[in-house]
Amino acid sequence: MTRVVTTVEDLRAVVAEWRGAGELVAVVPTMGALHAGHLHLVQAAKERADRVVVTIFVNPAQFAPHEDFDRYPRTLETDVAALRDIGAELAYAPTAADMYPSGHATSLAVTGPAEGLETDFRPHFFGGVATVVAKLFLRVLPDLAFFGEKDYQQLLVVKRMVADLDMPMEVVGVPTVREEDGLALSSRNAYLSEEERMLAPLIYAELQAAAERIVAGDNPEEVAAASAAALTRAGFAVDYVAARNAETLAPVRKAGEPVRLLAAARIGNTRLIDNIGV
């Protein structure tokens, strides 16, 4: 049984009851349109916590006017059914008017890991993410929060925000779930035509090949540039392919640094992102 609450009062009442019983509470923030990747996050949360809250909120603050806020899939009924099947105790689905009431005037800004990459193409994105995630964390007051590594830069931004604001909780990254052909699961995959869907796994394939070349000793920046060129030749509009320090996302400066390869590319009207560790 997955209970659905929409008000912060109901949410806090349930969480307070759990906490009163000494239970560990995890949150999995989502924008709904749940797929196997989200359910994997819930499973990871269930392994560490006694109770799991899944938040479902398509956050207007992280979409630019020209982006896909309106057409972003909203499937609350099937989302809740999926959460029930997997044993998530609580879904919290606030309205936009409840999250951002009239007079709302506070926002968060993150530099550091938020600089470059996604920010070059979606300048308002991480401010919107940091603000809504802070609000959700302070509404739920969880012990743990689970985010997918598929949005790797977002994971680092959220970790940074939680550390900087001294929120008494831990942010846990969970490895990306992929289709059999390697395509990272994403709610936006639903936008792809059959033809585009055939092309999409090439992003992951290129990242894997690039990682092998870097392990073999090739220069990370040159390898990333070559991968970007290969994706462009294959028909993608490439926003970036980049090799970065896996902890700070700063450019790779010396041998032995932990490296993460990150890519963003568009097929038709759909923008896909992926990343892997080297």
Place this chain on the structure above:
Amino acid sequence: MTRVVTTVEDLRAVVAEWRGAGELVAVVPTMGALHAGHLHLVQAAKERADRVVVTIFVNPAQFAPHEDFDRYPRTLETDVAALRDIGAELAYAPTAADMYPSGHATSLAVTGPAEGLETDFRPHFFGGVATVVAKLFLRVLPDLAFFGEKDYQQLLVVKRMVADLDMPMEVVGVPTVREEDGLALSSRNAYLSEEERMLAPLIYAELQAAAERIVAGDNPEEVAAASAAALTRAGFAVDYVAARNAETLAPVRKAGEPVRLLAAARIGNTRLIDNIGV
């Protein structure tokens, strides 16, 4: 006995012990240099809470490079002695390196009540205040926080921030404490020469006279402009005298709105602010 802690671990251990005993915890954020106004805040906190934490931190993020960060008075020993006399249980005095460690990348921005007035003259001020107050609140995790009405715009900004981020706590404003001649207590009064100190109470006197004229039916904006002119004639460099909605700080639009009169003016190198309800 006032215990002094400098680390978040020690702070949280003490607060957790109180909370485990079911006690209500209040915080009074200060920059030290405690005067009777601060001690009045502590007393107000003691009336509502079982335990009071006073934070002492001169926050570099809320000073612009040309402002008085370096010469701002730092008097930890006498501050702690004063807190002991008044029965505050805990002083939390973190270092700047602990509050803003290397890699710190998160800041808060508030619009709404933060717009105009102080922001026109100290554009970085409320961002710095909101960020450090959010950090302090999330370190202490209090039930209540006490701020002086002397920094009225700051009080509204902090209330807005706490509401917008859904922090589970209440922000309480405490009326301004004044010298016998009406001058609002402020750590910056210590900068005043004897001559400047004689002039300083005129700000409050002008605000009182202005409030009477508004109550008598005069136009609030015209009254505020006349007060600014009077202070200028008396030798002040006036940043603003303004009549604003007492809840939003928006311009006064209609009769019957709650009105707050706010002023900021410099004497020599010292900038003083004050405000009163109409």
